[in-house]
Every structure is written in structure tokens, then in C-alpha cells.
Amino acid sequence: MRILVVGSGGREHALGWALAQSDTALCFAPGNAGTAALGRNVAIGATDIPALAAFVRQESMDLTVVGPEIPLVAGIADAFAAARLPVMGPTAAASEIEGSKAFAKSFMARRGIPTADFRVFTADTYDAARQYVQDQGAPIVIKASGLAAGKGAIVCTTEEEALAALERTLQARDFGDAGAEVVVEAYMEGEEASVFAFTDGDDYVCLSPAQDHKRIGEHDTGPNTGGMGAYAPAPVVDAALLQRVRADIIEPTLEGLASEGRLYRGCLYVGLMVTGDGPKVVEFNCRLGDPEAQVVLPLLDVDAAELMLAVTDGRLGRLRVDLASDAALCVVLASRGYPGPYTRGYAISGLEAASEEALVFHAGTAHNDKGEAVTAGGRVLGVTGRGPTLEAALAKAYAAANCITFEGAVMRRDIGQKGLERMKL
Ligand code: GLY
Numbered sequence: 570m571r572i573l574v575v576g577s578g579g580r581e582h583a584l585g586w587a588l589a590q591s592d593t594a595l596c597f598a599p600g601n602a603g604t605a606a607l608g609r610n611v612a613i614g615a616t617d618i619p620a621l622a623a624f625v626r627q628e629s630m631d632l633t634v635v636g637p638e639i640p641l642v643a644g645i646a647d648a649f650a651a652a653r654l655p656v657m658g659p660t661a662a663a664s665e666i667e668g669s670k671a672f673a674k675s676f677m678a679r680r681g682i683p684t685a686d687f688r689v690f691t692a693d694t695y696d697a698a699r700q701y702v703q704d705q706g707a708p709i710v711i712k713a714s715g716l717a718a719g720k721g722a723i724v725c726t727t728e729e730e731a732l733a734a735l736e737r738t739l740q741a742r743d744f745g746d747a748g749a750e751v752v753v754e755a756y757m758e759g760e761e762a763s764v765f766a767f768t769d770g771d772d773y774v775c776l777s778p779a780q781d782h783k784r785i786g787e788h789d790t791g792p793n794t795g796g797m798g799a800y801a802p803a804p805v806v807d808a809a810l811l812q813r814v815r816a817d818i819i820e821p822t823l824e825g826l827a828s829e830g831r832l833y834r835g836c837l838y839v840g841l842m843v844t845g846d847g848p849k850v851v852e853f854n855c856r857l858g859d860p861e862a863q864v865v866l867p868l869l870d871v872d873a874a875e876l877m878l879a880v881t882d883g884r885l886g887r888l889r890v891d892l893a894s895d896a897a898l899c900v901v902l903a904s905r906g907y908p909g910p911y912t913r914g915y916a917i918s919g920l921e922a923a924s925e926e927a928l929v930f931h932a933g934t935a936h937n938d939k940g941e942a943v944t945a946g947g948r949v950l951g952v953t954g955r956g957p958t959l960e961a962a963l964a965k966a967y968a969a970a971n972c973i974t975f976e977g978a979v980m981r982r983d984i985g986q987k988g989l990e991r992m993k994l
Contacts, residue, residue: 570592570593570594570632571628571630571631572596572631572633572634572874572877573596573597573621573624573628573630573634574588574598574604574633575621575633575634575635575636575637575645576597576598576635576636577597577601577604577615578637578859578948579859579901579931579948580857580858580860581597581604582601582603582607582930583862583928583930584636584873585600585604585607585608586930587866587869588874588877589608591873591875594608595607595609596611596628596630597609597610598614599612599613599614601931601932601933601945602936602942602943602945603934603950604931615635615636615637615639615640616639616640618644618645618648619648621640621645622649622652622654625649626652626654631655631878632655632657632874632878633654633656633657634657634658634877635656635835636856638667638716638854638856639716640658641658641659641664641855642661642664642665642667642716642855644660644661646660646832646835647660647661655882657834657878657881658856659831659832659855662832663826663831663832663833663835663855666826666831666837666854666855667716667853667854668716668855669714669750670712670714670721670752671689671714671750673853674689674752674754675689680821680822681821682818682850683817683847683848683849683850684851685710685757686754687754688701688752689752690735690739690751690753691739691750692740695735695739698735698751699732699735702731702732702753703732705753706728707725707726707728707730707731707756708724708726709728709731709753709754709756710723710752710754711723711734711735712754713744713747713748714747714750714752715746715750716747717748719794720744720793721747721748722793722852724756735751735753757842757844757849759842759843759845759849760780760805761780761781761840761843762805762841762843763778763780763781763799763803763840763841763861764776764779764806765837765839765857765861765865766819766837766839767835768833768836768885769881769882769883769884769885769886770823770826770827770832770883771885771886772885772886773819773837774885774890775815775819776801776865776866776868777802777864777897778806778811779799779800779858779864780799780987780988781798782981782983782984783796783797784797785907785981786981787982788983793908794903794907794908794947794948795908795947796859796860796901796948797860797900797901797903797980798898798899798900798951798980798984798985799858800864800896800898800959800962800988801861801865801897804991804992805988805991806841806843810843810848814839814841817848818839818848819839822837822839834880834883835880836857837853837854838853838854838856838858840852840853840854859932860901860951863897863899863928863930863951863953864898864899867953868892868895868955869890870890870892871888875888895955895956896955896956896957896958896962897953897954898959898962898963899930899951899952899953899954899966900966900980900984901949901950901951901952901980902949902951902952902970902975902978903947903979904933904944904946904948904977905977905979906977907947913945913946914937914943914944914945915943915944915976915977916937916943917934917944917949917950917974917975918973918974920942922972923970923973924969925969926954926969926972927952927968927969928952928953928954929973930950932946932948932949932950932951933945933946933948934950943975944975944976944977949975952970954966954969959989963985963989967982
């Protein structure tokens with residue numbers, strides 16, 4: 570099967586790795602230094618939908634798998650469907666669940682899906698937004714409604730911070746048009762987790778629940794990043810809790826989207842807060858998470874190409890999907906300075922030794938003129954260990970990550986600790 574994977578991060582390398590376990594010929598647009606070892610990288614940007622469609626038609630690809638949210642929100646699934654090109658990813662209308670937090674929150678409110686209380690404001694209702702923040706008090710969360718590369722949610726511990734966040738988002742437009750609307754949301758206390766469901770619009774299957782580590786610093790300190798590591802299964806989502814997530818969140822969400830004519834064929838990402846009052850939705854995303862993809866895909870015990878084709882063709886109900894009983898843990902190696910400014914172009918060594926112990930997924934990497942892998946992004950690599958227990962997966966991931974060096978490499982040393990602590994309870 571000839572498959573195009575759209576995107577260039579660790580998630581897309583992990584998708585490629587999973588698809589490469591089957592009899593596939595892979596292309597990546599645009600890919601990275603790691604995906605080049607699995608197939609052919611083509612120099613087409615992930616958001617250039619006409620060029621992607623032309624490539625798929627010219628190369629007679631059997632399936633396109635879309636990694637990132639921007640092309641999904643921009644309508645790649647609709648454009649491909651109109652051109653009769655098979656694509657795994659939700660339509661633009663369904664992707665609005667990530668593309669507009671204002672839409673997602675209103676959708677949850679009308680469907681009775683548990684989430685934090687909220688109000689939506691625009692620049693025209695700026696004064697009302699300030700008044701609402703003052704009435705509610707802190708802690709409180711200010712979120713740019715549109716896509717803001719994971720940076721648009723500001724958790725404010727004081728009223729002053731919240732008013733400043735409103736000003737930066739609605740007035741100064743720090744997040745551009747993504748901040749034309751804001752969601753002001755009650756702060757939720759609890760532990761976060763990520764649950765992923767592959768769906769063909771009717772049926773769905775859940776992957777192993779995962780936990781991301783969003784802050785740059787150990788013990789969840791410092792600014793938010795795209796994610797500094799993940800593990801699965803996350804014990805905070807036990808079987809009983811997962812059942813509640815399915816019944817109270819995933820099923821009403823999929824039914825609601827379908828009944829509103831928003832066709833969802835892809836991966837639904839439920840960002841959860843596990844509160845004392847049960848699981849509540851922090852956010853929905855219309856795609857796999859990153860780095861979570863780097864742990865949930867290696868735990869899939871099914872032919873990934875078959876699975877993704879079944880999602881695309883609406884045949885998921887006829888496919889048996891098993892999950893491995895193992896655990897997986899991914900630690901991200903990042904460039905010093907990330908998520909702020911950082912330097913690129915440093916040579917990476919130790920990749921071969923690391924690959925003997927673990928899966929090494931490339932994110933921000935490229936080849937230099939000599940064909941050597943060099944750093945080319947904030948998150949450079951994700952190193953995934955797999956084992957019968959979380960401890961075993963963790964030991965493998967860190968043993969492998971310790972083999973890799975590049976100038977200014979940073980990693981969190983506490984990935985998975987929350988899971989280990991919880992298992993002792
Ligand atoms: N790991 C967070 C995200 O993919 O959005």
C-alpha cells in the first residue's frame with residue numbers, strides 16, 4: 570500500500586514507523602531526517618493542500634494520513650474527498666472541535682459533555698470580559714479560541730494576570746487572529762491525561778490512555794511546550810475511569826458531531842482533567858498528540874495501515890483492534906532555549922546506539938550537506954522505551970536517551986514519575 574504521511578514532527582515519524590510494520594511504501598511531506606530512513610521525503614509543506622493533492626494523484630497513493638491540525642482545520646479532508654483521494658483525517662467542520670475553542674465549548678455545553686464553566690468574548694465585548702474575570706476571580710484560564718501552536722491557553726493565578734492575558738490576547742493580539750475570540754474558563758484542579766479514539770464516524774476504538782508533560786521544567790515548572798515526554802498506559806485513567814470517558818465524553822461527542830453533519834474520520838484527542846468530580850474535557854484536538862503518538866502507536870497490536878484504511882473507508886466496526894499489555898515511555902530531547910529562541914544546526918551523535926535500546930523518533934531534525942543528522946527544531950528527538958512495566962519502559966527510554974548528544978541538548982528527568990507514584994497508592 571502506498572501511503573503519504575503529512576507533517577514533519579515526532580508524531581509523523583511515529584505514524585511512519587507504525588505504518589512501516591506493514592507492507593507499505595511511504596512518502597512524507599515534508600518529513601524530517603528520521604522519516605527519510607522509512608521512505609521518501611517530498612518537499613511539499615504540510616499546509617499546501619493543492620500541491621499535496623497533485624502529488625497523491627500523480628504518485629497514485631492509496632492513502633494519505635494527516636498528522637498536524639493546521640491542514641485539517643484548513644479542510645484537507647474535504648479537498649481530498651472532493652477529488653476522490655482517500656484521506657484519514659476529519660473534515661474541516663469536524664476539525665472545528667480543535668480549530669475553535671469557542672465552538673468546542675458551546676458544543677460541549679449543548680451536548681452535556683463535562684467541562685469547565687466558561688464564557689466567550691471578543692474585542693467588542695472586552696469590557697464585559699474584564700468584568701467577568703473580576704467577578705469570577707483567580708485562578709482562571711484565558712484561552713485564545715483559534716489555533717495558537719499550543720501556546721494560547723494561559724493559566725492565571727491572580728486577577729491581574731488574567732486581565733493582562735485578556736489584554737494581550739484580545740487587544741494586543743499576541744496570538745494574531747487566533748485571539749479574536751477568547752474563552753474565559755474556570756480553573757480545574759486535578760491530573761491531566763490524554764485519551765485517543767480512532768473513529769470512522771460511527772465506530773471507535775480507544776488507544777492506551779497517555780499522559781503528556783507539557784512544561785519545560787521538572788516537576789511541571791516553567792513555560793508550556795509542545796510536550797516534553799509521555800507515557801502510556803497512564804494509571805490515572807484506570808478501566809473504570811476510561812469507561813466514564815467513553816460513555817460521558819467520547820460517545821456523546823461522536824454522536825453530536827455526526828448529528829450536526831460534521832464527518833469525523835480520524836483520531837479524536839480528548840485532553841482530560843481527572844478531577845475529584847470525575848473526568849472533564851480540557852480541550853479536544855482533531856489529531857494524534859505529540860509526543861503521545863510516540864507511546865500510543867507502539868502499543869497498538871494491529872496492522873496500522875489496515876486500521877487507518879478502515880477508519881478512512883468507514884469499516885472500523887469490522888476490524889479487531891488489540892492493544893499490547895506493555896507500557897511505553899517517551900522522553901523528548903530539546904534544544905536549549907526551547908520553547909523560546911534556540912540555535913539550530915548542531916550535529917547529533919549516538920543515534921545508532923540509542924536505537925539498539927529504544928525507538929528514536931525524529932522531530933526537529935534535518936540532514937546537513939554531508940548527510941549527517943543535525944538539530945533543526947525546538948523538540949529534536951523523542952526516545953521511546955517499551956517494556957512489560959512502566960519502570961522497564963522508563964529505564965529503556967532513559968538508557969537510550971543518555972546515548973544521544975548534541976550541543977545544548979536538554980531533557981526532563983522526571984517523565985513517568987507521576988505514573989510510578991500513582992501505582993504505589
Ligand atoms: N501533546 C500535546 C499536543 O499534541 O497538543
